[in-house]
Amino acid sequence: MGWGFRNLLRHPLRTALSLAGIAVAAAMLLDMVMLSGGIERSFARLLLSRGYQIRVTPAGTLPFDAEATLPNASRIRDRLRADPGVAAAGAILGANVHARRGDSLLTLFAYGIEPDAQGIYEVESGRDLHRGEADGLLLSGAAALALGARVGDTIRLTGRLDPQLAGSGADRTLVTRGIVRWLYDYRGQRSVGLALGTLQEMTGRAAGDRVSLFMVKARDGVDPAALAAALRRQFPGAAVNSIADLVAAFRVRMLYFRQLSYILGTVSLLVTVLLVATLLTITVNERLGEIVTLRAIGVSRLHVVAQLVAEGAALTILGAAGGVALGLATARYLDAILTSFPGLPAAFSFFVPRADAIALAGAVLICTGTLAGLYPAWRASRLPIAATLRAEAT
Amino acid sequence: MLLALLIAAQLPHVAVERRLAADLALRVGDTVVVAATAESAGMRAVVGAVFEPAPDPASVLKREYRLRLHLPDLAALLGAPDRVDRFGITLEPGASADSVARRLNAVAFGFRAFPSRAIAAESSQTFLVVSRFHRAIAVISIVASAVFLLCIMLLKVEERRADAAVMRFVGVRRRTIFGALVLEAALVALTGSVIGTVIAFGAGALTNAYYQRLFQTSLLFSFITPGIVLFSVALSLLLGLGAGALAAARLVRTRPMVLWGRG
Amino acid sequence: MSVLVARDVTRDYPMNGEIVHALRGVSLSVSPGEYVAIAGPSGSGKSTLLQVIGGIDVPSSGSVELLGTRLDTLDDRALTRLRLLRLGFVFQRFHLLPVLTALENVELPMAEAGVPRGERRERARSLLDYVGLGTRGSHRPTQLSGGEMQRVAIARALANRPAIVLADEPTGELDTATGADILALFRRLNLDGTTLIVVTHDDRLAAEAGRVVHMFDGRVRS
Numbered sequence: 025m026g027w028g029f030r031n032l033l034r035h036p037l038r039t040a041l042s043l044a045g046i047a048v049a050a051a052m053l054l055d056m057v058m059l060s061g062g063i064e065r066s067f068a069r070l071l072l073s074r075g076y077q078i079r080v081t082p083a084g085t086l087p088f089d090a091e092a093t094l095p096n097a098s099r100i101r102d103r104l105r106a107d108p109g110v111a112a113a114g115a116i117l118g119a120n121v122h123a124r125r126g127d128s129l130l131t132l133f134a135y136g137i138e139p140d141a142q143g144i145y146e147v148e149s150g151r152d153l154h155r156g157e158a159d160g161l162l163l164s165g166a167a168a169l170a171l172g173a174r175v176g177d178t179i180r181l182t183g184r185l186d187p188q189l190a191g192s193g194a195d196r197t198l199v200t201r202g203i204v205r206w207l208y209d210y211r212g213q214r215s216v217g218l219a220l221g222t223l224q225e226m227t228g229r230a231a232g233d234r235v236s237l238f239m240v241k242a243r244d245g246v247d248p249a250a251l252a253a254a255l256r257r258q259f260p261g262a263a264v265n266s267i268a269d270l271v272a273a274f275r276v277r278m279l280y281f282r283q284l285s286y287i288l289g290t291v292s293l294l295v296t297v298l299l300v301a302t303l304l305t306i307t308v309n310e311r312l313g314e315i316v317t318l319r320a321i322g323v324s325r326l327h328v329v330a331q332l333v334a335e336g337a338a339l340t341i342l343g344a345a346g347g348v349a350l351g352l353a354t355a356r357y358l359d360a361i362l363t364s365f366p367g368l369p370a371a372f373s374f375f376v377p378r379a380d381a382i383a384l385a386g387a388v389l390i391c392t393g394t395l396a397g398l399y400p401a402w403r404a405s406r407l408p409i410a411a412t413l414r415a416e417a418t
Numbered sequence: 419m420l421l422a423l424l425i426a427a428q429l430p431h432v433a434v435e436r437r438l439a440a441d442l443a444l445r446v447g448d449t450v451v452v453a454a455t456a457e458s459a460g461m462r463a464v465v466g467a468v469f470e471p472a473p474d475p476a477s478v479l480k481r482e483y484r485l486r487l488h489l490p491d492l493a494a495l496l497g498a499p500d501r502v503d504r505f506g507i508t509l510e511p512g513a514s515a516d517s518v519a520r521r522l523n524a525v526a527f528g529f530r531a532f533p534s535r536a537i538a539a540e541s542s543q544t545f546l547v548v549s550r551f552h553r554a555i556a557v558i559s560i561v562a563s564a565v566f567l568l569c570i571m572l573l574k575v576e577e578r579r580a581d582a583a584v585m586r587f588v589g590v591r592r593r594t595i596f597g598a599l600v601l602e603a604a605l606v607a608l609t610g611s612v613i614g615t616v617i618a619f620g621a622g623a624l625t626n627a628y629y630q631r632l633f634q635t636s637l638l639f640s641f642i643t644p645g646i647v648l649f650s651v652a653l654s655l656l657l658g659l660g661a662g663a664l665a666a667a668r669l670v671r672t673r674p675m676v677l678w679g680r681g
Numbered sequence: 682m683s684v685l686v687a688r689d690v691t692r693d694y695p696m697n698g699e700i701v702h703a704l705r706g707v708s709l710s711v712s713p714g715e716y717v718a719i720a721g722p723s724g725s726g727k728s729t730l731l732q733v734i735g736g737i738d739v740p741s742s743g744s745v746e747l748l749g750t751r752l753d754t755l756d757d758r759a760l761t762r763l764r765l766l767r768l769g770f771v772f773q774r775f776h777l778l779p780v781l782t783a784l785e786n787v788e789l790p791m792a793e794a795g796v797p798r799g800e801r802r803e804r805a806r807s808l809l810d811y812v813g814l815g816t817r818g819s820h821r822p823t824q825l826s827g828g829e830m831q832r833v834a835i836a837r838a839l840a841n842r843p844a845i846v847l848a849d850e851p852t853g854e855l856d857t858a859t860g861a862d863i864l865a866l867f868r869r870l871n872l873d874g875t876t877l878i879v880v881t882h883d884d885r886l887a888a889e890a891g892r893v894v895h896m897f898d899g900r901v902r903s
Contacts, residue, residue, distance in 0.1 A: 030780035038576070038670075041569035048562040083456035092455065172436075185528030261456040288555065299566060306573045317776035320737045321837065322765020323757065323793050354558060361550045366543045410729070410738030411694065416774070 028331035032306065042303050043270060043343045046393065049295040050347020054385040055355050055375060056289035060282050062376040067274050070371050071267050073207055074143035076112070077248035078240035078255065079270065080104070081263045086273060088118055088208070093234035097220075104238060108248040109254065115235040117220055119227045122182040123171060130170055133215045134181070135206070136223030136235070137162075143207075143239045147218060150175035150202030153219060161198035162217035164206050170214050171198050173200050181216070183226025194226040211363075211370040223418045246369030281374070296343075300336045300396040307330065308404040314414040316409045325405035332404055336397025337390065344389045348382055431466030433486040437634055439468045441483075452485070454496050461495060463487070473637040507531075560653065567661040575599055575665040582669055582675035592670040599669065603662020610658065611651040618642060618650070682749070683878055684845055685711040685734055690743035692729050703729040705899040706743070711845075711878060714869040718890035719880045725896040727880040728849050734878070735768055735847045736760045748844055765794055769838030773850035774831040777822040782810060784818035785832045790840040801840075808836040812866060828859030835866060839875075846870065848879040852886060866891055 047249045071077075080100070082092035094100060097115045104113035117136035122129050135144060139153040145162065152416065153160040161179055163171070173179055176199070183194035198218060206215045224230040240255070242248045252266040265273070275282070318328060355375035362374040432452060434444055444450065444465050453460025471484050493499045505509035507612035509518060515533035532540075582595055629639045669677070692704040703726045711717050717725050719727045732738035734745050736752050745752045748767055755763065766769070777786045784805050791801035809818050812832040822830050831851060838846050848867070852860035860883065868889055871877050879886060895902040 027778050027780050034780055035576075037881070038569070038572055041565060041572060045562065045565045045569050048565055052558060052562065095455070095457070140844075193695065201648070295562065295566060299569065302570060303573060306577055309577065313774065313776050314778060316774060317770075318778075318789075319761070320770050320772075321790055322761055322768075322841075323789070324761050327793060357552055358551065361554055364550075365547050367534065408734040409737075413732070413737075413772075414728075 026331075026334070028333075028335035031311075031335055032338060035248045038303070039339070042299060042339055043346060044342055045299045046296055046389075047346035048345025049292040049299070050344045050385065050389050051351035051354055053289050053292040053296075053389055054348060054351030054382060055358060056285040056292065057360075057381045057385045058351075058355055058375040058377065060285040060289070061381070062273055063278055063281065063372060064271050065369075065375045065378075068267055068271050070207060070345070070369060071270060073371075074239075076114075076143035076239040076241045077267050078242065078252050080238040080240060080255065080259065081236070081264050081265070083261055083263050085263060086265070086270065087237050093229065093232075093236055094238070095232040095234050097235040097238075099233075100238060100259070100262075103258065104240060104255070107251075107255070107258070109243055109251040111243040112141045112239055112241040113228050114138040114143065114239050115220055116142070116144060116237055116239065117223050117227075117229065117234070118236045119183075119223060119229075121216065121223075121226065122185060122272045123179055124182075125171055129185075130214065131171075132167055132181075133209075133213060133216060135217045136220035137217050138220055141239070141241075143241075143321055145204040145206050147202050147204050152204075153201055153217070156219070157201075158222050159196070159198050160201040160219065162202050162204045162211060163200055164213060164215040165203060166212045167214040167216055168200075168203055169382055175200050175202060179216075181218075181226065183223075184228065194228070196222060196226055198222075205362050207371055208369045210367050213370075271322070283308050293388065296340065296389060296398060297396040298395050300340060300393045301400060303339065304332060304336050304397045304400040307335070308400050312404075312407065312412050315404050316407050316412040316416075319405075319407070320413070326407040329398075329401040332401035333394060333397045336401070338392040340390050340393025340396075343393075344386050347389070349387065351385070429464045430488065431489040432463045432491075433467040433469050434465055435484040436468055436470050438483040438485070439465070441547070444468070452487070452495060461491075463491070463678055473635050560657075563654075564657050564661070567657050568664060571603060571658075571661040571665040572668070575662070575669050579677045586674035586677070595672050596663075596666045599666035600659065600662050603666070604655065604659050607655050607658025607662070609637075611654045614654065615647055615651065618647075626658045682713075683710040684713050684715075684748055684844075685709065685878070686746040687734055688731075688744050690730070690733055690740045690745060690747075692726070692733055692738065693741045702899050704740070706734065707896075707899070707901055708743075709734070709894060709901065711876065713844075713876055714871070714874055716867070716877045716889070716891045717879070718887040718893045719878065719896060720884075720887045720893050721896035721902075722882065724898075726899040727882075727896050731847055731849050731880045733876065736764055737770075761787065765790060766841050767844045769840070769843035769846040770846035771831070771834050771838050771846065771851050773794065773853040775822070775827075775834045775854070777830055777833055777837070779822050782819050782821055783814060783825065783829075786822070786833055787836045787840055790837060794841050796841075804840070805836070807823060808839055809833070811839075812836045813862075826859070827855050828862055831855060831859075831863055832866065835863075835870075839870075843875075845876045845878060848877065848881075850880055850882070852881070852883050860885070 052208075061119075071079075079087050080094070081087055082090070082094050085092050099106075101113055101115055104110050115136075119136070120135050121132050121134040123132055124130070137144070137153070138155075139157075140155045146352075148165075153162060163173060163179075168174065171177075171179060178197055178199055180195060180197050183196070186193060204217065206213070206217075209215050220235065221230070224234065235383055240251075242251045249268060252264050252269065256264040316329060319325070353378065359373055359375040363370075363372060391393050430448065432450065434450075438444070446465050446468060448465045450462045450463055450465060452463050469484075469486065487495070489502070490499075493501060508520070509515060515535065519531040519533050578599075585595055586592075619642060622642050625640040626638055630636060665676075686879055687707060687709045687896070689703050690707045691702070693700050693702050695701070705726075707726070707730055709730070719730060721727050733740050734747065736745075736747065736755075736796075739753075747763070750763070752760065752763075777783075778789070781789065784802070787805040787808050788801045791804060796804070806815070806818060809815050812835055814829060814832055815838070817825065817829060819878065822833070825833065825893065831854075835846075835848075835851075838848075852863050855863065867877060867879065867886075871891075877890075881887055
C-alpha cells in the first residue's frame with residue numbers, strides 16, 4: 025500500500041534536506057563518472073573528426089610533442105600511399121613564423137599542409153588551398169584578428185629571424201584564401217596554414233624534406249589497429265600510433281583526473297549510504313510502536329522490510345533526479361575551469377554529458393541508496409514485538 | 419685497457435638521469451651512442467655522471483628522460499652550431515630584473531627577455547588551473563557537507579523531541595535546552611574535525627607515497643599546512659555549530675505538547 | 682471446544698539487570714463467543730499474558746493452544762499468518778499509521794492477506810460504518826479524536842474476520858464518555874458472536890465481561 029513512500033511526506037523539512045544531500049552526492053557522482061571517461065572520449069572524437077585513424081611521428085614522440093621531425097617525407101608518403109590498406113596519407117609540418125603588424129613582430133604557429141590529404145582544419149570562410157598552391161594562406165580567427173587581415177589580404181611572413189644581424193630571412197608574401205578552424209588549436213591560438221613545401225623552404229627544412237608527422241586514413245573495411253601494426257613494421261624508425269594508442273598514452277597523462285574521479289565518486293556513494301542509513305535508522309527509531317504493531321496485526325517481516333527499503337529507495341531516486349540537473353550544471357562549471365589549461369585544444373571537454381554516464385551514475389546511486397536502507401529495515405523487522413511494546417508504554 | 423681508457427678520455431661526456439641509468443643499467447664510465455634522430459648514426463659518448471633532476475611538476479606526467487651534454491657537443495649533434503634556445507642571466511647585486519629585461523627588449527630582434535619570475539608564473543598556469551579545480555571541488559564538498567550536517571543534526575535533535583518536551587514540562591528554560599543541544603553539536607563537530615584531520619594526514623601520506631612511487635619523483639602531491647588544518651577545523655566547527663543551532667532553535671520554538679505528540 | 686487454552690505459562694524477562702517474573706504459572710481457557718476481561722493492578726502481568734496468548738511474545742515455559750494449534754510448533758511466518766487471519770489486536774495507544782487514512786488503516790490487514798482491492802475497500806467501508814465512522818474514512822488519524830482513533834483500530838482488528846479479538850487497555854487513553862462508547866462497541870461485537878479477551882484496569886469494562894480473570898503479581902487469583 026506504499027506507506028513507506030508516504031512517510032517521506034510526514035517530515036517535509038527532513039525529507040527536503042535529505043533529498044538535497046542526496047542530490048549533491050548524486051551530482052558529484054555524475055560529474056566524476058563523466059570525468060573518468062570524458063576527456064579520453066573527447067580526445068578520441070577529436071582525433072577521428074576528419075577520419076584519419078593513424079599518426080606517424082618521429083620515434084619516441086607523440087604528435088607535436090617535441091620539435092623532432094621526420095626526414096625524406098616524400099619517400100615516406102609514397103610508401104604510405106602504396107600500402108593497400110591506406111586510403112589517404114598527408115604530411116604536416118609545424119613551425120613558428122613571424123609577421124609584422126606596424127612596429128610589432130607577431131609570432132604565429134604555422135602548419136605546413138597538403139590540402140588534398142589533411143585532417144587538422146575546417147574552412148569557415150573563404151576557401152581551402154588548392155593542391156600545389158604555393159602562395160596561399162589560411163588563418164585562424166585569432167590570427168586574422170591579430171593581423172587585421174581578411175580573405176584576399178596579402179600577408180608577409182618570415183621564416184627565420186637573425187638576432188645578431190637584426191634581420192630576417194626566408195620571407196614570403198602570401199594571399200589569405202580562407203579563415204579556418206584548426207582542430208587542435210587552443211583557444212585564441214594564432215595559427216596559419218600554408219603549403220608544406222613553402223613552409224619547408226621558409227624554415228630551412230626543405231633540404232632534408234622534413235615534416236612533423238603524417239596522418240593516415242585506412243581504407244573502408246581495413247582494421248586501423250592492424251594497419252598501424254603493419255606500418256610499424258614498415259617504418260621501424262618512426263612512431264606509428266593508432267587512435268587507441270594515442271588515447272592510451274593520453275590516459276597516462278590524465279591519470280590524476282581518472283583517479284580523482286574514482287575517489288570522489290566513491291566518497292559520494294559513501295555520503296549517500298550514510299545519509300540514507302542514518303535517516304532510515306532514526307525514522308525507524310521514531311516509529312517503533314507503529315512497526316511492531318504492524319507485526320502484531322500480522323504484517324510479515326518481508327513486507328515491513330520492503331516498505332522501509334522502498335522509503336530509502338524513493339528518497340534516493342528523487343534525490344538522484346535532482347542530482348542529474350545539478351550535476352550537469354556543475355559539470356559545465358568544472359569543465360570551464362579545466363579547459364582553460366594552457367595549450368589544451370579548444371575542442372576538448374573534460375566533462376562530456378552522455379546518456380550512459382547519467383544512467384550508470386543513477387543506477388549505482390539508486391542501488392547503493394536502496395541497499396543502505398536494508399540494514400535498518402532488517403533490524404526493524406526483527407524487533408521483539410512484546411518487548412518493544414513494553415518499552416513504548418514506559 | 420690503456421687504449422680503451424685513452425679512447426674513452428677523448429669521447430665527449432654525458433650526464434644521464436638516475437631513472438634512465440636504472441632503466442638501461444648504465445653506470446659511470448659506460449659508453450653510449452647518442453643520436454638526434456632514430457635514423458642517424460649519432461656520436462659515442464661516455465657516461466660521466468648520473469644525476470637526479472630537480473623535481474618538476476610540469477614534466478612529471480610526461481615521464482621524459484633527461485640527458486645533459488656540453489653545449490658544443492649538443493649543437494654538433496643537432497647540426498645546429500652556435501644555436502641555443504635561451505640564455506640564463508645573473509645580474510649584479512642590486513640590479514632590477516624588470517628594468518634589465520626592459521632594456522634588452524628595447525633593442526631585441528628575434529628574441530625576448532623575461533625576468534625568471536615571469537617565466538615561473540607563466541609556466542605555473544597549469545597548476546593554477548589545477549588549483550582552481552581543486553578549489554571548486556572543495557566548495558562543492560563544503561556545500562554537500564553543510565547540507566548533510568544540517569540534515570543529520572536535524573534528525574539527531576528531532577530524536578530528542580520527547581526528552582525536550584519533558585524538560586519543558588518540568589520547567590527547564592528554552593535557553594538551557596538550546597545551549598545543551600548546541601554544546602552537543604559543538605562537541606560532535608570538534609570530535610569529527612579531529613578525526614577528519616587525522617584521516618587527512620593519513621590520506622595525504624598515502625597519496626604522496628603512491629604517486630612518488632608511480633612517477634618516481636620526490637615531488638610532494640599532498641601537503642597539509644597548519645593553515646589548512648586551522649581553516650578546515652574552523653569551517654567544520656562553524657558548519658556543525660550552525661547546523662546544530664538551526665536544528666535546536668527549531669526544536670525549542672515548538673510547543674511542548676506538540677513535541678510530546680499531543681498538540 | 683475452547684478457542685484458547687493456556688497451561689502453566691510463565692514469562693520472565695530481564696529489566697535493569699534483574700529478572701522480572703511477569704507470569705508465574707498462569708492457566709486459562711476461553712470458549713467461543715466468550716467475553717473475558719483480565720483485570721488487575723499495574724504490573725500484575727495482564728498485558729504480558731495477552732501478548733503471550735496472542736503469539737506476540739514467547740512464554741518462558743508452559744504452552745498456549747490457540748484455535749487448536751500449539752503456538753510453540755509454529756515458526757515466525759506461520760505465527761504472523763495466524764495473527765493476520767485469526768486474531769485481531771486493539772492497543773491502548775491505537776497505533777494507527779498516521780500516513781494512511783482511516784479507510785486505508787482498516788484495509789491494511791486485508792491488503793496483507795491478499796484480498797482484492799475492490800473487495801477490501803468495500804469491507805473497510807462497512808467496518809467503519811459498523812463502528813460509527815462511516816463518514817470519516819478519508820480522514821487521517823491526526824484529524825480524529827482519541828475515541829475515533831480507537832474505533833478505527835477496532836475496525837482494523839475486525840478486517841480479516843478474526844476468531845478472537847484481543848484488546849490491551851482499549852480505554853486507557855480515553856476519557857470517560859469516550860470510553861463508554863468503546864464499551865458499547867465491544868458489547869455489540871460480543872453480541873454479534875466475536876470472542877473477546879480484554880485486558881483492563883477499568884472496572885466498567887470488567888463489569889461488561891461475562892467472566893473476569895483477576896491477576897496479581899503474575900498469578901491468577903482464584
